[in-house]
Amino acid sequence: MFKALFFDMDDTLCDTQGANLKAVNWLINELSSHDHFDHETFVSQYLAAIYRELDEELKQLTSVIDDESDYRHFVFDYFLKKHEIKATDDLMSYVSLFDKKRIEYYDFYLGVTAMLKTLRSQYKIILITNGPAYSQIPKVEQVKMKDYCDHIIIGGLEPEQKPAKSIFDKACSVANCLPNEAIHSGDSLNSDIKGAKAAGIKTFWILPKFTSFSEGNKESDYVSNTILDIDKILESEL
Numbered sequence: 001m002f003k004a005l006f007f008d009m010d011d012t013l014c015d016t017q018g019a020n021l022k023a024v025n026w027l028i029n030e031l032s033s034h035d036h037f038d039h040e041t042f043v044s045q046y047l048a049a050i051y052r053e054l055d056e057e058l059k060q061l062t063s064v065i066d067d068e069s070d071y072r073h074f075v076f077d078y079f080l081k082k083h084e085i086k087a088t089d090d091l092m093s094y095v096s097l098f099d100k101k102r103i104e105y106y107d108f109y110l111g112v113t114a115m116l117k118t119l120r121s122q123y124k125i126i127l128i129t130n131g132p133a134y135s136q137i138p139k140v141e142q143v144k145m146k147d148y149c150d151h152i153i154i155g156g157l158e159p160e161q162k163p164a165k166s167i168f169d170k171a172c173s174v175a176n177c178l179p180n181e182a183i184h185s186g187d188s189l190n191s192d193i194k195g196a197k198a199a200g201i202k203t204f205w206i207l208p209k210f211t212s213f214s215e216g217n218k219e220s221d222y223v224s225n226t227i228l229d230i231d232k233i234l235e236s237e238l
């Protein structure tokens with residue numbers, strides 16, 4: 001029987017992609033009154049850059065920028081220039097407005113808060129989320145994550161992020177359990193599933209959209225499209 005349950009946050013407990021989509025549509029709509037350029041392409045380029053999906057040129061240009069806000073302003077300006085648009089103060093204000101919208105729309109998937117409340121009466125609940133404090137602390141605060149977890153580990157504040165063994169070791173330490181007394185649930189095959197497995201922790205893979213079920217079965221102890229199925233796993237492990 002497990003003593004502790006470890007959870008990833010983005011696209012596992014919370015609908016990050018849904019929040020992004022709403023914020024993207026909001027920004028496209030806002031920009032439509034500004035200048036005539038391909039707003040949809042611009043916004044998708046900017047969002048990809050937030051997730052560090054960069055070409056070699058942008059990788060080099062941004063390699064020395066440590067501060068996340070400075071980084072986002074830089075890439076926003078960079079892509080405006082690519083679209084031959086002047087980065088006015090008015091346009092640049094959308095960097096922080098877009099951040100605010102992404103947080104405003106950020107929420108748990110339906111049914112997750114009730115699930116966590118029930119589970120917490122029997123298990124230690126540990127959140128392990130990758131990403132910089134700049135983006136992860138506002139998300140944790142937006143959903144009042146502290147009310148549902150015993151401990152929150154933010155990758156950007158740790159020496160190493162998932163899939164590093166050290167972060168899973170820390171989770172076991174704060175949960176006061178052995179690796180084989182915990183199960184980690186997450187949507188990232190590399191960061192969550194392979195990382196937890198390598199640390200000796202059982203895994204529950206929340207399949208990202210368009211991933212086939214058979215592919216998942218080979219990699220993870222358990223697989224589903226929704227975190228809400230964890231109760232079936234916990235029953236089977238009793």
Ligand SMILES: [Mg+2]
Nearest residue numbers: 008010011187
């Ligand atoms: Mg995730």
